[in-house]
Amino acid sequence: MADSLVILCPGQGAQSVGMGKAWFDASAEARAAFEAADSILTDLPAPLTTLCFEGPAETLNRTDVSQPAIYCASVACWRAMLAEMGAGSAGEANVVGSAGLSLGEYTALHLAGAFSFEDGLRLVALRGRAMQEAAEAGPSSMTALIGADEAQATEVCDEARGDGVLVCANFNAPGQVVLSGSTDACERAESIAEGKGLRSARLPVAGAFHSPFMAPAADRLREALASTDIRSPAFGVYSNVTAGLHESDPDSIRGRLVEQLTSPVRWADCVLAMISNLPGAEPNELAPGKTLAGLARRTDRSWKVKTHDTPS
Numbered sequence: 001m002a003d004s005l006v007i008l009c010p011g012q013g014a015q016s017v018g019m020g021k022a023w024f025d026a027s028a029e030a031r032a033a034f035e036a037a038d039s040i041l042t043d044l045p046a047p048l049t050t051l052c053f054e055g056p057a058e059t060l061n062r063t064d065v066s067q068p069a070i071y072c073a074s075v076a077c078w079r080a081m082l083a084e085m086g087a088g089s090a091g092e093a094n095v096v097g098s099a100g101l102s103l104g105e106y107t108a109l110h111l112a113g114a115f116s117f118e119d120g121l122r123l124v125a126l127r128g129r130a131m132q133e134a135a136e137a138g139p140s141s142m143t144a145l146i147g148a149d150e151a152q153a154t155e156v157c158d159e160a161r162g163d164g165v166l167v168c169a170n171f172n173a174p175g176q177v178v179l180s181g182s183t184d185a186c187e188r189a190e191s192i193a194e195g196k197g198l199r200s201a202r203l204p205v206a207g208a209f210h211s212p213f214m215a216p217a218a219d220r221l222r223e224a225l226a227s228t229d230i231r232s233p234a235f236g237v238y239s240n241v242t243a244g245l246h247e248s249d250p251d252s253i254r255g256r257l258v259e260q261l262t263s264p265v266r267w268a269d270c271v272l273a274m275i276s277n278l279p280g281a282e283p284n285e286l287a288p289g290k291t292l293a294g295l296a297r298r299t300d301r302s303w304k305v306k307t308h309d310t311p312s
Contacts, residue, residue, distance in 0.1 A: 002282030005093060006274055008296075008305060009074050009100030009107035012205075014289035015066045017055035020073035022310040023287060024049070027080035033117065037072040040121055048072060063135065063206045067103050067128030068121055070288060074107045075117055077287035077308055084311075091234060097278050099238035099270045101292060102170075102210070103127070105260065109246070112233035114253060119228050126224050130217035131261070135207025137216070139183040142169060142208060143190055144176060146199040153177035156196070160189035169210035170265045173298035178203065180211040210265055218261040225254040236277075243269030271299045284308060 023030040038047045044065060045051070051060050052069050059065055087093040090111050098108040103124060110120040145153050150171060157166045157179060164182030166189060171177055179189050190200040207213060232248035239246050239256045243266040246253050274283070283305040285292045293305035 002280070003094060004096045004278070004281040006278055006281045006283040007078070007090075007095055007098040007108065007111055008283055008285040008292045009098065009104030009111070010070060010286065010289055010291055011101035011104040012063065012066050012070065012209075013203075014291050015060055015070055016288060017053070017057050017060060019052050019069070019288035019309075020076055021053045023073070023077050023080050024053070026311045027076075027083060029079035029083045030076035033072060033076035033079055036117065037068065037121055040118060041068055041125055044068075061204070063132040064125070064128040067131075068125040070103060071107050071110075071121060071124045073288045074104070074286040075110065075120075078111060080311065081284075081286075081308060095235055096281050097236045097238070097274055099274060100240075101172075101267050102240060102260070102265050105237070105240055105257070107286070108237045109233060109253065112235050112237050113231060114233045114237070114246075114250075115228060115230050123221075123224060123228060127217070127221055127261075130220040131209060131214060132206055134214050134217040135205075135209070138207075138213065140165070140181060140208035140211070140213045141183045141186045142178055142180045142203040142205050143186045144178045144201045144203060145189075145193050146201065147175050148177045148193070148198050149175070150177065152196065152198065153179065156189050156193050156198070157181075160185050160192050162188065165208065165212050167211050168264050169208070171268050172265075173268050173271075173295045176295075176298065180208040181213070182208070210261065210263060212262055214261040218258050221261060222254070222258045225257060228254075230254060238270040238273060240265040240267065240270065242266070243273055267295065268299050271296055271303070275300055275303050282306065 100108040164185035166181035166185040169180035230250035290307040
């Protein structure tokens with residue numbers, strides 16, 4: 001490991017059946033995280049470990065299941081990595097910064113000590129349920145524009161919106177912008193994008209995340225955050241909303257997490273900020289998957305992210 005570390009935490013879409021099992025089998029620390037989650041999340045269709053390790057995929061892919069599953073798998077991976085390093089905390093491991101994609105921002109804040117594992121798990125479980133229910137309230141979807149910059153994506157939104165809702169929801173990497181909104185507006189956007197020489201791909205998600213459709217979920221999350229004990233992060237955690245560091249004030253952290261549900265995720269800007277602000281620090285992506293390493297390659301090939309989907 002390098003002298004200093006940056007930790008990247010995956011978001012929804014990174015899930016796959018079998019995720020976390022290699023860490024569970026290899027590490028007592030990882031096993032303890034999964035077992036704690038099983039005891040806390042008693043209202044899932046099956047124990048979280050069963051859903052992660054055995055599926056079925058259609059259940060694991062549900063927003064209300066995948067969000068706590070990914071959070072738990074990422075924390076389990078991190079606890080195992082700490083044990084491998086002989087470190088008792090992120091501070092001892094010399095973590096100098098962290099960021100997470102959408103849901104992953106909760107993992108990053110937990111690693112920085114902003115809230116307990118248990119509180120974070122309850123928050124992401126509620127967030128997943130609230131987002132699933134908001135998505136089911138009306139026909140909405142998300143579509144990725146391949147090859148578009150922000151100006152082009154905004155132009156497509158403006159031309160396709162009509163009487164519906166359509167916004168830029170994720171700036172994942174140069175040339176990859178995700179639109180979110182009414183299903184009919186997404187369909188119009190795909191047609192308009194093709195006319196501009198852009199490719200598009202509909203995403204297999206429950207609905208229009210990071211758009212005004214998520215306002216009811218944001219209201220529920222605001223209530224839950226108000227009663228959650230939040231502390232100042234021990235190291236810098238980057239906000240999806242601003243691509244800058246979270247402030248140390250707990251109320252500011254609460255506000256950003258509520259905003260995040262209806263605001264675009266500025267992931268590419270977060271990556272560029274970490275590259276600029278944390279020179280020499282080694283970026284490490286927690287389980288599950290390798291999505292963030294791929295986005296980093298598209299953003300700046302010189303920033304080589306080590307992935308930890310399974311124990312090395």
